[in-house]
Amino acid sequence: MKNLTMLLLTCIFFPISAWADTVDSCGSEYECIEIGRWDIGLALGYGSRSNPLKDYDDIPIYLVPTFAYYGDSWYFDNGNIGYTLVEDEKYTINLTTSFSADSAFFHRWDPANIFLTGSNKFEPSAFSTKTQVTVMGEEQSVPTADELETRHFTYLGGVEAYIYTRIGILNLSLAHDLLNVHQGTEAKLKWLYNLSIDEWKFELALVLDWKSEDVVDYYYGIRPSESAHWSEHYKAKSAINTGIELTSHYVLTKHWELLFLARYTQIADEIVASPLLNEDYTSTFFVGTAYRF
Template identity: 75%
Template sequence: MTKLKVLLLSCILFPISAWADVVDSCGEKVECIEIGRWDVGIALGYGNRTNPLKDYDDIPIYLVPTFAYYGDTWFFENGNFGYTLSEQEKFTINLTTSLSSDSAYFHRWDPSNIFIAGTNKFEPRSLLSSTAPTPTILKAAQEPEIGELEKRHFTYFGGVEAFFYTRAGTINLSLAHDLLNVHQGTEAKLKWLYNLAIEDWKFELALTLDWKSEELVDYYYGIRPGESRYWSQAYQAKSALNTGVELTSHYVITEHWDLLFLARYTQIGDEIVASPLLNEDYTSTFFVGAAYRF
């Protein structure tokens, strides 16, 4: 089985986040968020986030809000806060918070299912990418059933991130730890982004490696004894590495209106796929519609 079969969708449009072109400058065709003012946008359309959890519904997306404010050194975007430690021509280093993406599968109104645009002061975290169909994970016949799941709570992550700007794109490194002492887990990400502007079209391609610690994997995908005594012993959580590809593009209609389509594909790590809670080894998201920036 191919580990990552991805069919990228074309014509992907998203105006809400600030864009940087291949030379990281702000010009007539590239919008940057002004320091000292709120940047507010809303997108209306239709989208869907597939849920790899067994017996959990996919998550429909009809509205995508964006709220952002940038000061000289601190910033707020879509529920996350950050502080810039160093900003140079070749790199930027921030202290920042981030949302828990794994809790989104368990809760329909999790913040990650609302602010799907993500957050990023210096490079837009373009959403989503599309994928070719991936076979459903086959489980052994007549496995012991799992009872009603205990609640998996949302948490905030806090840590440090760095951006390195090169001619071949931007490299983003981040390391974050559970701030609310929910699972005491850690996440580390490596992301490569490349932006291209062609007249009124803006495109961004991103490749992502997302490492999750054993504590994080066990909290969300492990089985408690009260849920299944058999599976609490049979499945032993380990740290996992998810891989992803993203493509974002948007087309500017007017100063305030854009057309949009967003897509993301994530191949879930084998250590998570082994959990009896999952029946798919991937998750994908798309959104298509129109966006207004105030």
């Protein structure tokens, strides 16, 4: 975990050294949305998002919609609303909103499971039984899915910056809970690199995703009503997830293209320590055909 974090930090911060060698953020290797025009697309195929929670099934993916509109300053992008404060060839600073990714593990139709940029309560497996975990020589029951209180979806709001360099884009963001669900804060550091080879388009991303103690405790902590034992023995702490993402497109025609998406997130030890989890990672993949209107 520590080695992966150091590798991602190195890869993410290295592009800063190329600050002086900037390029147009809408150069040939980047796909941009025309101002004043809706960008609407729909991908059909098959994919899955693994669920690290006990007693919760993996999340199937069959449709991936895209809805985006960019004006001179305001924009809407797959459910997120933003306002551009500063726009330059070297950087962009926005006020923006984003979805809570953690709630997606608890709700099948969470926006993060629909817009892969991520309700009804997700149904646990019909064959799930109460899990037993041994602590200090004694078996302690872990609350199952149907015993948990609802972990609500929330909307985050904050500020983000994009820094454009010749060896990628650096994205930094800081967001806080807008709906007063957990009153937590999240920060993200992301490096993106785009490459075009004839009809192929590739985007590689490395991610560091920090979550405050309030976020971790709300989604992965145990309430006293769920388990008196685990509410005392698991103490939430702030955590940093690390991830890698690859998205590729193969252009068939003006409107049709093939889409492949793969993501892997190494969940922080502070979250894995929660008795609600039985995996220390989550992965997502999708393969399909996309149509852009």
